[in-house]
Amino acid sequence: MKISIFDLSGKVALVTGGSKGIGFGMARSLGRHGAQVVIASRGADAGKAAVEKLNGEGIKAFYVAADVTNKEEVDDLVETIVNRCGSLDILVNNAGMNIRKPLVEVEESDWDQVLSVNLKGIFLVGQAAAKQMMKQKYGKIINISSIFGSVGMAFQTSYAASKGGINQLTRVWADELAPYNITVNAIAPGYIRTPMTAGWLDDAERYQNIVNATMQKRVGELSDLDGPVVFLASDASAYVTGQILHVDGGWTAK
Template sequence: MNISNFPSFRLDGKVALVTGGSKGIGLAMACALGINGAKVIISSRKADELQKVVEEMNNQGLDFSWIQADVTNKEQVDNMVNEIIEHHGQLDILVNNAGMNIRKPLVEVEESDWDKVLNTNLKGIFLVGQAAAKQMIKQKNGKIINISSILGGIGMPSQTSYAASKGGINQLTKVWASELSPYNIHVNAVAPAYIKTPMTATWLQDEQRYKEIVGNTMVNRIGDQEDLAGPIVFLASGASNYVTGQVLHVDGGWTAK
């Protein structure tokens, strides 16, 4: 066996964009890419958060930069991708992560709630994915990783708009994988269960809720942000070149029970 033919998990020379990358799982995934050699651009709507994070990551030796953009705004999305190409000449990896949630029972969901969640979680994924795909088609290579959720495939109360958006992401992933495969572009999704982040910290303080979530896993714990590092690096690297159109559940065994 010629081991020189084995692909590397390293991302040296690659340019990666992570939307919603200034905090939570977005930042964790951005760090994982940077640790493995990628030049990482993080984006969000808040410039002050982006600046602070980039300074912190650069001080730790990672190659981070930032672009302010609202993923629901096509003009801002197109400008973001164009700016990356102008500065770096390529876009190799997209982690399509920006998202939000409004938890309400079905009968209490306002039309504005539905629109806000679907615009961010599904329209935003579409707009950024489309803009990145146009460049990757020119390059004839690329990796698109959409961030879904276990709620894209299972039912849970008070998740009407969020679950609908994540189910949509799963289907977009499969369609894009089929459509973009002739251009050597791989499209996959990562579907986490509950991950401990600043965003979920307050919600997870409910002792009964915490026990129920842990009880649904096989590993008897809630996920840490670091648990997403391996899956993201794998799907962003040459090690996953025979993997496309998949939804990888990072859920402690929840959906396998």
């Protein structure tokens, strides 16, 4: 039985980069709480496969191909959703990437690629969604940041810069969009085990270094993000905006 304050029935949720990993996990969580889910990504095969999985679980979902760094495609994405569903109520602004290199080895192209996807993409999708939400006088924008938007770590030059930028965008947008009954918050995960990170985390020394820096002495699982994303997407968070919610087992508090 759903608790009404967390019920997302009748809401339309867009999850960028929602075909795999954290994005897919969040899409599934929103769908399980009643939202109709739209997955957007560049990879059509992965996007359609993700939608098929969600549909198989009884979740209403469909896929739209879009490159978040392309304004025309982003605008078309939002228009497609509104034409098909009538509204866009929730945005999980998740699409992102990383290139880990020492500072002196970061190429200009590396910087441009990471900042384009992680920051320009967040901006373009957030802007397009905000225009629709302002018309509705309602909306929930959830930007996906990282612990590295708040703390430093070697080899994260472009990634950390992009995530720090996301944190500031979140605060600015929250102030600007509050009069339209739109909340804007960010989720900043720590290390989360996904199919993409599993191999990286299987390195025993690396894993031990991570858990030693984490109060709960473990890495996160996709299920650890279920509650935070549903909370911020639902009426339970009606008086919460401009916040960076760290879901990191205590990493940033240590």
